[in-house]
Amino acid sequence: MDWRVAEVVNVVAETPRAKTIAFDVPGWPGHRPGQHVDVRLTAEDGYQAQRSYSIASVPDGTRVELTVERLEDGEVSPYLTDELRPGDRIELRGPVGGYFVWEPAQGGPLLLAAGGSGVVPLMAMIRARAAAGSDVDTRLLFSSRSWEDVIYREELERLGGDGLTVVHTLTRSQPPGWAGYARRVDAEMLAEVGPSLAELPGVYVCGPTPFVEAVAEALVQLGHEPHRVKTERFGPTRG
Amino acid sequence: MPPIISRGFRGRRDDDAPSGRVPPGQYVTRDFPVLSAGPTPHRPLEQWDFSIVGEVDNPRRWTWEEFRALPSEEVTVDIHCVTKWSKLDTVWQGVSVDTLLDGVETAAEYVVQFCDGGYTTNLSLDDVTGGMAWVVFGYDGEPLEPEHGGPARMLVPHLYFWKSAKWVRGLRLSATDEPGFWEVNGYHNYGDPWQEQRYWGD
Amino acid sequence: MDALMLDGNAVAGILQEVFAVEMTTAIGTCNTCGVTDQVGALHVFLGAGIVMRCPHCDNALVTIVENGPRVWIGFAGVRTLQVTV
Numbered sequence: 001m002d003w004r005v006a007e008v009v010n011v012v013a014e015t016p017r018a019k020t021i022a023f024d025v026p027g028w029p030g031h032r033p034g035q036h037v038d039v040r041l042t043a044e045d046g047y048q049a050q051r052s053y054s055i056a057s058v059p060d061g062t063r064v065e066l067t068v069e070r071l072e073d074g075e076v077s078p079y080l081t082d083e084l085r086p087g088d089r090i091e092l093r094g095p096v097g098g099y100f101v102w103e104p105a106q107g108g109p110l111l112l113a114a115g116g117s118g119v120v121p122l123m124a125m126i127r128a129r130a131a132a133g134s135d136v137d138t139r140l141l142f143s144s145r146s147w148e149d150v151i152y153r154e155e156l157e158r159l160g161g162d163g164l165t166v167v168h169t170l171t172r173s174q175p176p177g178w179a180g181y182a183r184r185v186d187a188e189m190l191a192e193v194g195p196s197l198a199e200l201p202g203v204y205v206c207g208p209t210p211f212v213e214a215v216a217e218a219l220v221q222l223g224h225e226p227h228r229v230k231t232e233r234f235g236p237t238r239g
Numbered sequence: 240m241p242p243i244i245s246r247g248f249r250g251r252r253d254d255d256a257p258s259g260r261v262p263p264g265q266y267v268t269r270d271f272p273v274l275s276a277g278p279t280p281h282r283p284l285e286q287w288d289f290s291i292v293g294e295v296d297n298p299r300r301w302t303w304e305e306f307r308a309l310p311s312e313e314v315t316v317d318i319h320c321v322t323k324w325s326k327l328d329t330v331w332q333g334v335s336v337d338t339l340l341d342g343v344e345t346a347a348e349y350v351v352q353f354c355d356g357g358y359t360t361n362l363s364l365d366d367v368t369g370g371m372a373w374v375v376f377g378y379d380g381e382p383l384e385p386e387h388g389g390p391a392r393m394l395v396p397h398l399y400f401w402k403s404a405k406w407v408r409g410l411r412l413s414a415t416d417e418p419g420f421w422e423v424n425g426y427h428n429y430g431d432p433w434q435e436q437r438y439w440g441d
Numbered sequence: 442m443d444a445l446m447l448d449g450n451a452v453a454g455i456l457q458e459v460f461a462v463e464m465t466t467a468i469g470t471c472n473t474c475g476v477t478d479q480v481g482a483l484h485v486f487l488g489a490g491i492v493m494r495c496p497h498c499d500n501a502l503v504t505i506v507e508n509g510p511r512v513w514i515g516f517a518g519v520r521t522l523q524v525t526v
Contacts (some may be wrong), residue, residue, distance in 0.1 A: 043248050
């Protein structure tokens with residue numbers, strides 16, 4: 001598995017802090033919903049940094065899209081969101097991560113819990129589901145700081161229905177008249193939003209490590225079988 | 240195929256560091272990255288002790304109160320992590336290993352640092368004596384935080400920082416050299432940053 | 442709970458580079474507590490090198506140290522590994 005050269009095709013703002021970067025990756029073998037790539041950046045003096053990002057898009061020839069949220073004190077994310085222009089090149093390794101994958105043939109029901117940019121691999125699953133015309137019972141519980149920070153907001157609104165339910169919780173500020181959840185995800189919220197235990201749902205949780213820890217613990221408290229709960233913690237990264 | 244250079248990527252490092260102080264292959268940072276081989280232990284101080292054991296005539300043990308009553312000093316040193324970051328002029332508060340070994344009779348030539356969480360790293364006794372090493376409990380004027388090794392960690396600045404174990408609970412003196420956690424898994428047995436001794440065979 | 446911890450899936454890239462097959466769905470047996478788990482579910486810590494620990498007993502199962510094309514992988518804590526090739 002070698003590092004491949006990826007050339008930026010375009011950059012689109014999703015929210016004030018997140019951008020989707022589309023790359024052309026010659027030789028791309030395709031990928032499965034939920035997989036990620038390792039990204040490597042090399043400076044002129046040889047200094048290197050490496051991070052992992054989930055693939056946002058469904059397979060489409062040599063095109064690969066990543067959605068990156070700019071971390072204030074980040075070393076790599078500000079470069080990706082603020083600096084990259086069409087024609088620029090980075091290196092990718094992947095796709096990898098068969099553990100955190102859902103494909104429509106696996107069926108459901110599904111409970112997807114996203115913390116901020118943790119929505120990216122889950123969105124890849126939702127897009128794959130839509131592309132397959134699947135009506136598997138899928139519930140996305142999506143925690144964001146504010147309405148402006150909800151990544152893929154409009155697309156999720158359009159895709160809702162046909163078995164897909166999207167429930168938001170906004171933890172820092174809410175728009176006027178907001179009647180939805182306004183707190184961190186907890187066991188009560190998961191029980192209200194998720195399918196019943198009897199239906200043996202598959203659960204995927206993704207986001208910053210503290211978010212994933214809290215949700216995973218709540219799920220186990222509610223009685224979900226640990227082997228049916230797949231987690232992808234973002235955490236801090238190397239170097 | 241050599242790596243592709245990404246236009247405009249610099250990374251977050253300090254450019255104007257005095258050159259004589261940065262070992263080969265290192266980059267200077269103003270941050271304090273947290274690296275860990277395992278979960279952060281949270282040992283309450285009333286359960287903490289520090290021991291000198293092994294090939295010694297008179298093993299020693301200090302409770303937290305006894306340890307904090309020992310003479311301590313402030314030291315300012317540069318530290319170098321094998322993952323390529325260096326941090327200059329870090330300020331610590333701690334007890335010199337010379338103080339801890341004062342009066343300890345031993346023929347041992349080697350020492351293993353052992354810790355909460357099971358991490359170990361090995362050195363020669365020469366590398367921790369003669370003003371070369373401390374057990375530190377304060378960083379930058381504050382109590383050492385758990386994620387940085389608190390309540391106490393080793394400080395051995397002349398070697399790569401994996402030789403300064405976090406959450407240290409004691410030193411085991413030994414007649415033979417016993418490679419520790421990283422030394423058996425690919426990292427260099429000695430670890431001198433000025434000779435870039437990072438990996439086996441370096 | 443450790444805010445620094447990742448899942449085994451996070452090191453899928455280096456594992457696949459070394460083993461040339463999907464490793465996150467490989468199943469390992471911990472030689473301390475005997476529990477089996479998918480590699481993707483292991484607890485990953487980033488220290489001087491990568492450490493993968495048993496989610497049940499914290500035993501260090503796998504260590505990975507990289508120096509460019511040279512990679513050292515220690516399997517001291519794994520009794521058996523089941524892989525699909």
